[in-house]
Amino acid sequence: MASLLPTTFVYAEKADDLAKLIAFARGLGEKVNVLFIGDDESIRECVSLGADCVYCFAPQEGVIAEDYATSFAEIIKEAGANALVLLASSKRAKAIAARLGVTLKAGVVSDALSLTVENNTVIATHQVYGGLAHAKAEIRSPYAIATVGGALDVEAITDAPNASVVQGTFVAPAHTLKVLARKPKQGSSVDLGKAHCVVGVGRGFGKADDIALASALAKALQGEVGCSRPIAEGEGWMEHDRYIGVSGVTLGADVYVAVGISGQIQHMVGVDRAKIIVGINKDKNAPIFNMVDYGIVGDLYKVLPALTAKLGG
Known part of the structure; x- marks a missing residue:
């Protein structure tokens, strides 16, 4: 029997990915919260996309994206003992998902093609055997985590009221990598x-x-x-x-x-x-x-x- 989870959290690096992810999450959770790392201008863009609340984190100098997983986990746990976390699929998002899975003792599915909630259990469809078949996986842990590809067949929410904004506090993980230098990526920026x-x-x-x-x-x-x-x-x-x-x-x-x-x-x-x-x-x-x-x-x-x-x- 289809149902809705009390809370869904979403994370994406880009506003257009976030817009679709929020619309997708609306069909899975009663409340949709955004976890976002960015400056004030980016946050202003996020609040009108249809979420209930945006938890925003200012970028920390020398901190890699996955180190925010500890901070994200604290917010997710404060929201309740049962939640779905959706991340727009990318290398950084998958690294965050892996850390959240360990911290929250949650099941994780990468590159989910579709997601449903039945009897308070998240069911994810994903590719197996190198894409030769699709499989359904039940995520039976109280917290469920999934990365979702960029080809979501949903329309972004329009004319939505602005979400409330909560300034998140960065909690450094026990072990971390330090960014020593950044170099521009060579190649195209095509999506x-x-x-x-x-x-x-x-x-x-x-x-x-x-x-x-x-x-x-x-x-x-x-x-x-x-x-x-x-x-x-x-x-x-x-x-x-x-x-x-x-x-x-x-x-x-x-x-x-x-x-x-x-x-x-x-x-x-x-x-x-x-x-x-x-x-x-x-x-x-x-x-x-x-x-x-x-x-x-x-x-x-x-x-x-x-x-x-x-x-x-």
Whole structure:
């Protein structure tokens, strides 16, 4: 029997992720509280997203994000003995989730695809066997923790009253790492999980310079360019942020165009939430043609320029 937990806490590093997470949490908990690390300007943006309360923490010099887990745990315990904690999936969020799991003696599910509450128990659906199957996990501990991917199919809450704001007190963990220096991250700042259209690059491309063909098509579609794992990690032609697949980005795009991609399951699980999938491959027997809505059998070096020209690119 579906039910609501008394309290749900949410954490995200970005306001747009937070907006969707709050809307998602509204279907799971009677009260939605935000755990947020940021300056005053960022906090002002958070209070109008539909939460009941925002617990805000000022950034501490030299402190890594996961060191806030101790502070978060104190707030969660003060709210009651039964709560769900949702975090927008990222490397930092997963590190925080792991520490919260230990501190709160809570079950943790990473990259949950869906969540329900039945008889006061959180049930999470997530991928197993490298994306070959989905499994349901019951989190039976009083506190339940889950990281959630970026392709949530919910609309952000609009015209919500402002949440109350509580200034949190940073509690340093017993053991911590100290940040000695920061260096700018090299590469793009693309967020493929939010792109409405993505063109995927696979091994069918002969060299890195040829990716310009995919970029031109993506520009004509007002979209972004992603890739399969071999392109990012094998060839090193594209940044890891653009890798789509079971251990990479999960898309929520309206349209995904896979170019020169065979259709291995480890890649396709990253696009199964795309509304329309188009495959372009010169091999008519490529597995991808069993998983697409539209398929084009042809040489990408001829097909992509023709499509781009047709779209006015």
